[in-house]
Amino acid sequence: MRRVRFQEDVDDDGESVELLPLLQWDVAAIVWLIQQKEERPWLRTLVHSTTSRRRTQDISLLIWFVFIAMTPEFGLPYFWICIGNLLAVVTLQYLAQSPRPIDLYRPLWQLQDRRCVDEDTRGFPCVDCHMAVVVLLPAILHTQSAVVQLLFVLIVLYIAACKLLLATRFISQVLGSWLMGFTGILIGNHGHVVVKSYKLSRGYNIAAIVALLVLAMLVLGMWIENNESSLMGIPKQDFIEVFTNILNSDAPNPVPTPGAPAHVHQIPAPDARWG
Structure with a gap:
């Protein structure tokens, strides 16, 4: 398998830096997969039509449909194991700051539809592969x-295949995330047995669910404040405009005075960042 070189972003002299052997193999494998996708228009269309940088339009949404459908059957232990794993894997990804293939080998960006790539995520662990x-x-x-x-x-x-064909995960990152998911199930089951031994009342579950809802509202508030609502599948500017209109909906409309110039509300130009 051929050796792949990349340019470090921090290297002003453009010096070529050789990857470690495992990353050499990982990058070469991803390059080969991307070539296979580009040579098959039907595969490119399939992958790009079922993936999106917006969570509500991505194939990974199926995971949460299954979660909602299975929770009544499996009960609260399943619910808490899934939620606990989600919080853990998101935290680990934030702390690890592991690069993705497109971060290490920049030419891969040219072959990707950026509407399908979430630029805010990192490589390992992969949240979708772990939670799947x-x-x-x-x-x-x-x-x-x-x-x-x-x-x-x-x-x-x-x-997992979509992550590889979009060059947003290495093969080793996908396999590692699967292993972490299996480990997360084992840890969650053990934790459930330990908690069950304390014979906690139903009120503890209710309090935990309320705390989870409060946490979700805090995260939503931070997304709004930081103008990062695209994570919810809503364009950032539209999200801010909707909340601004809601906050201003109760304000009295000013009465124009005679001779005062009329205020014309201009329609904002459409967001054409992605064409």
Whole structure:
């Protein structure tokens, strides 16, 4: 397999820096996968039509549909294991700050539709790959239908394949995230056994759910304050304008005085950042 070189962004002299052997293999494998995608228009269309930098328009949304459907059947232990893993993997990704293929090998950017790539995420652990295992593996083991099992397995594999074909994850990062997801299930099950031994009342679960909702509202508030609402699948400017209109909806309309110039509200130009 050929050796891949990349240019470090911090290197003003443009010095070529050789990757470590594992990353050499990882980058070369990703380059080969991207070439296969570009040579097959149907595959490129499929991947780009089912992925998006907006969570509400991405194939990974299927994970949370399954989570909602399975929670009534599996109960609160399943709910807390999934939520705990989500909080843990998001925190670990933020702390690790691991680069993605497109961060190390910049020519890969030229082959990607940026509407499909979330620039705010990092490489490892992969939240979607981790949570696909945590959410879907119990459902795969629980159901007796071979068709449903095959469908869930295909969802896990397809989400991982999209990460590779968009050059947003290395193969090693996907495999590591799957392993972390399996480990997260084991830790969650052990934690459930430990907590169950304390025989806590139902009020503790209610208090924990309320605390979780408060945390979600705080995160939403920070997204609004930082103008980062695109993470929810809503364009940033539209999100801010909607909340501004809501806050100003109760304000009295000023009465124009005679001779005062009329105020003309200009329609903002459409956001054409992505064409």
